[in-house]
Amino acid sequence: MTSTSVKKASLVMVALAPLAVIGWRFYDNKLGANPIRETEIQTGLWTLRLLAVTLSVTPFRKSFGWNFLSKYRRTLGLTTFFYACVHLSMWAGVDWFFAWGDMWHEIVKHKYILIGMTTWLIMLPLAITSTKGWVRRLGKDWPRLHRLVYVAAITGTIHYLWAVKKDTFFPLVYLAVFVMLLGYRVISARQKSSRESRRRSDASVAA
């Protein structure tokens, strides 16, 4: 194993630690009186948290020149998707016990479930196209497709916001964090394109 893959494996271990804790507490019946709901909540929260960490990679890399971070972005993104899958499986399998009719009713009638399902469906193609093969195949379109991760971040946070009864404080905190991370990318993309157009015009002047 290369030192990079050892480091990636360690990162996965660390990122999965919260899930291990949730699982251990579930089996030990230490998740309170409603463990199924608590597991749904916790896996959902960790999906959003890991997503925020994943989306922080590029801002940190650019701000501090930490280029070594970029090779961990995919690892973090896929682990985030894994948490989202656990969250969905808890809902579909344990909460609703694969009652497909009831679940379909939930999805179409209740917007917080619909937007949650939408979030997962956005993340699915991103997970599938995360491989080097797909990066090559999609070329220029790969970054365009993967900008959808910001849509998923927003829809995922709205899912959280619409699920809570009254305590909207934390969902709004997550929303603010994702808006900031998106804002960073938008601003740095604008600066980059304005630098490039200045360089082109300087070059044409110099010519």
Added chain:
Amino acid sequence: MLIKKPGDVRSSEITAEDAYINRRTFLAATGLATAGIVGSRHLSPALPLVARQDDKPNTWEEITGYNNYYEFGTDKDDPAANAKNFHTKPWTVKVDGLVKKPADYHLEDLVKPYKFQDRVYRFRCVEAWSMVIPWQGIPLAEMIKTFEPLPSATYVQFTTLYAPNEMPGQKLPVLPWPYVEGLRMDEAMHPLTLMVTGLYGKTLPNQNGAPLRLIVPWKYGFKGIKAITRISFVDKQPRNTWQISSPGEYGFYANVNPEVDHPRWTQASERRIGQFRRMKTLMFNGYADQVSSLYAGMDLRKNF
């Protein structure tokens, strides 16, 4: 349905709570409290049951550890943690409004004339979880008869204590404090409506609404106002706190109704705490036989 006699249950299976249930009275279908029915681990058939999963009473830990009581925080385990030092003595209840004998009562004097009754009720939260809880208290109807409301009083309104130094959640405007609830007079006079002071025969814990709370088992749990300090008789429908907070989502009647969803989630099924599979929600939380006549002809979709 066969009522098991205590001898049928192995002594090793009897928890302290089972033993309590075995000695207690149960509410009969006719609405009369029958004394001395020796129950079993299952509820007596007198409690309206349908062919669905077990209506076993929840444990003390479940009932006192999973609470919505935003005066003490919005997490389910906040009330148990934060209500430890809440003072319930001395406690005054003001009775006022359209009533012959308005007065301020010390709690001990308020409850003195009545015999406490034990009632095992289903409890259904609007969030779609539920429990079965052995309350102890006084039928509200008996108290109202003593207060002698005027004929013009058509509603009863209840108010919770407002004391942000004792109830830290009240320091934040999560809800428009103090918590207010109300019932139509016929709902208040219904035999099922209970003013609760105890749980499993013990004093009601702080996180469950001590020292005095309301329980209306055919309505969503948020109608069961806690830590009551005022009972007012009025002639206008009270604006209850959750309705003020989110009028599109929470109404005055709040009858448990599997056919009327919350705007954001379904009310057709519920998670019974302690059970693995979801349960179908029953109309009026299974008390339809006893209460549906109160709402005859009403559009329950409009009056939610």
